[in-house]
Amino acid sequence: MSDKAATRDGDDADAVVAEQVARARRAQAVYEEYDQAAVDEVVTAVGWAVVEPERNRELSELAVATTGIGDIEDKVTKNRRKTMGLLRDLQGARTVGVVAEYPELGLVEIARPVGVVGAVTPSTNPVATPTNKAINALKGRNAVIIAPSPKGQAACERLLHYIHTELDRVGAPRDLVQQLAAPVSKARTQALMKQVDLLVVTGSQNNVRSAYSSGTPAIGVGAGNVPVIIDETADLDDAAAKITASKTFDHATSCSSENSAVILDAVYDGAIAALERAGGVMLDEGGKRRLQEALWVDGKLNRDAIAQSAVTIAKLAGLDDIAAQAPRFLMVEESGVGGEYPFSGEKLSPVLAVYRARDFDAAFEQTRAILEHQGKGHSVGIHTANDDHVLRLGLEMPVCRVIVNQAHAFGNGGNFDNGLPFSLSMGCGTWGQNSISENLNYRHYLNTTRIARTIPPREPSMDDLFGDYRSRYGL
Structure with a gap:
């Protein structure tokens, strides 16, 4: 023009x-x-x-x-x-x-x-x-x-x-x-x-x-790119069922759909088996490469792949043998984060990147790295029976919502069994360059x-405010 x-x-x-x-x-x-x-x-x-x-x-x-x-x-x-x-x-x-x-x-x-x-x-x-x-x-x-x-x-x-x-x-x-x-x-x-x-x-x-x-x-x-942690205390089948329900709902159009699962080594094999029982299919390295070529074109998400079924995406990637298994979602193992590792970002499709962490400290750092790359401020999920792990995420992870033992896409935007307001727009606070940190x-x-009307004055004295401080430091 x-x-x-x-x-x-x-x-x-x-x-x-x-x-x-x-x-x-x-x-x-x-x-x-x-x-x-x-x-x-x-x-x-x-x-x-x-x-x-x-x-x-x-x-x-x-x-x-x-x-x-x-x-x-x-x-x-x-x-x-x-x-x-x-x-x-x-x-x-x-x-x-x-x-x-x-x-x-x-x-x-x-x-x-x-x-x-x-x-x-x-x-x-x-x-x-x-x-x-x-x-x-x-x-x-x-x-x-x-x-x-x-x-x-x-x-x-x-x-x-x-x-x-x-x-x-x-x-x-x-x-x-x-x-x-x-x-x-x-x-x-x-x-x-x-x-x-x-x-x-x-x-x-x-x-x-x-x-x-x-x-x-x-x-x-802000942008979504939700990671979810599965720790050693999680109910693996319950976690898999909820991740699957969330990951596949409306073909992952939600910004609150899980994009990565960070799984502790102690339960890694069991968690993968549970995810496979729930309908996921893990790709080998060759399948991962072909899927990456299909999902990203010139560094951008392929519009033909966004929010399509896992079967459609598998066919788009030329993985007809995988498509024939009628997967509900696709999984790839990942270890890196950043632009050279596109699976570490938001995929807007029923594709889940899976990370293996030796313990919760490693899982925490891996999750933080994913969010620093994309999705900072948005939210994180965890499947656990350990309240200390939950509280640490709330105290230290740069997110506005920590979703505990729930299907993330449903719980994050408000659900009938949690107290968050029903919304399709998630404030991400200053971490996500937003002015609000709530739904x-x-x-x-x-x-x-x-x-404003007058009330009885409540003016403090010097001693009220500084007495303890002055006494402590001999002022």
């Missing part, structure tokens, strides 16, 4: 997005007057737009057909569980008016909208992620404009059709939830980033960095106004 053409495209993008943002602001001004009960009805309506079984299946089928990514049945499950879990989290949460009072401090907290939210979403979850962001935004009385990936555009358009149907049902403005006008382009996405009040970005790190440099307050999330949730879509 010439410089003049690029300029015209940018100018057109600015105008197109400005018109959408103006409509969103008008709708949000109306919505801001809703009380909590009316807001919660809107939130429920948008949840039903996706959870209704026939719609969910249609959206899941369309997502796989148009993106070429993932598994239909797993997307049906994901769309339902993630939305149901989020609605559970939001039940009873106060986001309108006075939400907290602290008489002893003289403080009253009032929830206020942020305004118009720009939500950038990935092709890996073209229904679940936009739904999650839209519901969280609406819970705070905001409007939201979704910028899907180009591949996810068709599924998002159909999703919006159903959302608008439900907004009509409850009498709420349609323009509360919009999609970036087609055709979705880099210029239009960047224009959106500059014109909204808050950006929430899930997907490529290029989009996250663009959001951070847009001048708009932005919440981005993105409705609180991040709110401004808070605080009323």
